[in-house]
Amino acid sequence: MADYSAPLRDTLFNLDQVLKLGDRAGQPGFEALDADMIEPILTEAGKFASEVFAPLNASGDRQGCTRHDDGSVTVPDGFADAYRQMCEGGWTTLTAPETYGGQALPHAIGVAVEEFLSGANMSLAMYPGLTDGAIRAVVARGSDEQKATYLAKLTSGEWTGTMNLTEPHAGTDLGLLRSRAEPNGDGSYAVSGTKIFISCGEHDMASNIVHLVLARLPDAPKGSKGISMFIVPKFLPDENGEPGERNSLSCGSIEEKMGIHGSCTCVMNYDGAKGWLIGGEHQGLAAMFIMMNAARLWVGLQGLGQAEVAYQNGASYALDRRQGRALTGPVEPDQSADLLVVHPDVRRLLMDARAKTEGLRALILWTGLLTDLSHHAATEEERTQADDLIQLLTPVVKAVGTDIGYDVSTQMQQVWGGHGYVAENGMEQFVRDARIAMIYEGANGIQAMDLVGRKLPMKGGRAIQSFFALVDSEIADAASDGAVREIAEALGKANGELKAAAMWLMQNAPENPDNAGSAAYAIMEILGLVAIGLMWLRMANAASAAIEAGEGDKAFMEAKLLCARHFAQSELPDVGALRRKLQAGAEVIMAMPAESFLRA
Numbered sequence: 001m002a003d004y005s006a007p008l009r010d011t012l013f014n015l016d017q018v019l020k021l022g023d024r025a026g027q028p029g030f031e032a033l034d035a036d037m038i039e040p041i042l043t044e045a046g047k048f049a050s051e052v053f054a055p056l057n058a059s060g061d062r063q064g065c066t067r068h069d070d071g072s073v074t075v076p077d078g079f080a081d082a083y084r085q086m087c088e089g090g091w092t093t094l095t096a097p098e099t100y101g102g103q104a105l106p107h108a109i110g111v112a113v114e115e116f117l118s119g120a121n122m123s124l125a126m127y128p129g130l131t132d133g134a135i136r137a138v139v140a141r142g143s144d145e146q147k148a149t150y151l152a153k154l155t156s157g158e159w160t161g162t163m164n165l166t167e168p169h170a171g172t173d174l175g176l177l178r179s180r181a182e183p184n185g186d187g188s189y190a191v192s193g194t195k196i197f198i199s200c201g202e203h204d205m206a207s208n209i210v211h212l213v214l215a216r217l218p219d220a221p222k223g224s225k226g227i228s229m230f231i232v233p234k235f236l237p238d239e240n241g242e243p244g245e246r247n248s249l250s251c252g253s254i255e256e257k258m259g260i261h262g263s264c265t266c267v268m269n270y271d272g273a274k275g276w277l278i279g280g281e282h283q284g285l286a287a288m289f290i291m292m293n294a295a296r297l298w299v300g301l302q303g304l305g306q307a308e309v310a311y312q313n314g315a316s317y318a319l320d321r322r323q324g325r326a327l328t329g330p331v332e333p334d335q336s337a338d339l340l341v342v343h344p345d346v347r348r349l350l351m352d353a354r355a356k357t358e359g360l361r362a363l364i365l366w367t368g369l370l371t372d373l374s375h376h377a378a379t380e381e382e383r384t385q386a387d388d389l390i391q392l393l394t395p396v397v398k399a400v401g402t403d404i405g406y407d408v409s410t411q412m413q414q415v416w417g418g419h420g421y422v423a424e425n426g427m428e429q430f431v432r433d434a435r436i437a438m439i440y441e442g443a444n445g446i447q448a449m450d451l452v453g454r455k456l457p458m459k460g461g462r463a464i465q466s467f468f469a470l471v472d473s474e475i476a477d478a479a480s481d482g483a484v485r486e487i488a489e490a491l492g493k494a495n496g497e498l499k500a501a502a503m504w505l506m507q508n509a510p511e512n513p514d515n516a517g518s519a520a521y522a523i524m525e526i527l528g529l530v531a532i533g534l535m536w537l538r539m540a541n542a543a544s545a546a547i548e549a550g551e552g553d554k555a556f557m558e559a560k561l562l563c564a565r566h567f568a569q570s571e572l573p574d575v576g577a578l579r580r581k582l583q584a585g586a587e588v589i590m591a592m593p594a595e596s597f598l599r600a
């Protein structure tokens with residue numbers, strides 16, 4: 001059965017030696033940070049993830065959630081107790097504001113802990129994960145009364161949150177949604193409609209569930225400009241702020257699905273349920289985007305979690321299973337066969353997986369730090385630059401990160417051969433669980449459209465220009481020894497391809513928007529490779545400096561340099577092919593008559 005241990009050393013290497021998070025302790029926005037506490041916090045979080053969350057991953061998958069005739073939903077055995085321990089341990093409160101009982105720790109630490117929890121048990125980690133999104137929306141757009149009513153309970157984990165966007169006919173295109181909200185005349189609204197695919201919509205782990213629901217007011221304009229957001233609790237808070245009268249909403253059914261069986265996916269029926277407007281009339285999409293942007297980074301992190309756990313189990317199998325002999329002659333002649341790890345093709349799978357996974361981790365931890373800096377950096381210029389980079393990188397982290405999660409999971413299943421395909425070994429669960437992350441929170445193709453349609457042209461191209469400049473300057477500043485030089489040179493070429501791809505888009509998309517649509521995925525992949533390449537340059541620099549100074553674990557640092565070189569040799573060259581593919585434009589794919597797709 002598959003195992004999980006939190007990637008503590010790699011996370012600390014990034015936080016300490018690459019991002020130098022501890023040096024920021026006491027600075028604006030990092031007041032709650034004590035540099036000496038980073039390691040103990042992460043060590044405890046890792047222990048909690050591997051000892052409490054991970055043992056429930058396979059059993060939760062097998063058992064799934066159960067909906068009862070009265071509409072209640074029971075989560076898999078052990079989930080409620082693990083969630084209670086999570087709340088009691090304060091793990092839900094790490095980054096939330098102190099005013100509401102949070103610990104106001106940096107997001108760079110928060111994302112590290114979220115990765116551990118998601119890697120250990122993606123389904124269980126979804127319940128607090130969605131709550132975090134709800135907290136952010138209420139913090140940003142809620143009234144003082146709403147903040148006072150909901151935030152402390154959501155932060156402590158006593159209540160959980162959900163996000164209700166999707167309807168049967170309105171998935172990507174939220175402008176089509178039909179749920180309605182009629183004013184009750186007392187400041188509240190009666191919300192009616194059916195939402196589908198609502199994660200954690202009903203369960204038995206919290207005393208109340210706070211639904212953030214998109215619906216239309218009676219006078220709403222058509223389309224996405226006419227959407228408002230409502231806060232609709234399962235139990236209406238009484239005068240003491242405790243769960244009171246049951247609201248008229250219920251879970252109609254739960255979905256049977258490919259993976260994440262421990263996370264209930266609910267049809268939610270709102271039947272004149274009492275709710276309150278949050279964030280202004282017809283401002284729902286903007287309010288929901290606050291939640292969705294945070295959630296998109298978090299979904300990218302789910303990709304990382306699945307990649308990490310799959311890699312760990314792929315690597316341990318390759319060092320345990322014996323098949324065949326090394327091409328250069330037996331490595332262990334006294335054994336019946338050599339270990340899988342002697343074979344270059346198995347090593348290719350492992351090196352690809354490791355280079356992608358560790359690169360993605362560095363990227364996600366950096367975006368955690370950028371989130372902190374976008375709010376709290378000392379100067380306006382730094383805050384703006386951090387915010388620009390986060391906006392630019394959000395679709396990349398979501399889509400490239402979840403593609404990596406699925407890709408690495410299937411490649412590590414491959415390392416296990418047929419034993420990876422059978423359920424009892426756990427590898428196929430990672431593949432099934434990882435798959436959804438490419439679809440929800442805006443399918444990955446939609447992330448590419450967001451990048452091309454909004455993020456690249458944003459503020460006259462300011463964010464991408466700032467990214468180009470950052471990559472160029474870090475290449476110029478990089479140390480000039482072997483591995484660092486190799487990654488710096490490959491990154492320089494890749495950044496050149498990215499600039500060429502962006503230029504092609506600028507020249508060819510205005511005359512034909514289909515060129516933007518057809519090129520979107522490829523340029524997102526290029527940007528993802530360059531961003532992760534930048535992370536490898538930083539990690540290689542840090543590892544090389546540590547080796548020179550005789551600091552840290554030499555074998556770990558040397559492995560970092562090998563992975564950086566592998567990324568330079570095996571991943572970054574793909575940008576050239578992607579750029580050429582993108583420049584083919586939309587002509588051929590749009591030339592096929594729609595009905596021809598149906599012909600054999």
Ligand SMILES: Cc1cc2nc3c(=O)[nH]c(=O)nc-3n(C[C@H](O)[C@H](O)[C@H](O)COP(=O)(O)OP(=O)(O)OC[C@H]3O[C@@H](n4cnc5c(N)ncnc54)[C@H](O)[C@@H]3O)c2cc1C
Pocket residue numbers: 163164165166170171172173196197198199200257265436439440441442443444445446449
């Ligand atoms: C397990 C699970 C959990 C979920 N949890 C939640 C939740 O908690 N809350 C919630 O509100 N929703 C949730 N969802 C819904 C999820 O976010 C949607 O399924 C997703 O956004 C896609 O919508 P859709 O399924 O209707 O696909 P569609 O919108 O029909 O899209 C189908 C395909 O067409 C592509 N496409 C659509 N429009 C365009 C376009 N304009 N340009 C280019 N390509 C396009 C998409 O990329 C996609 O590949 C969940 C779904 C699942 C399966």
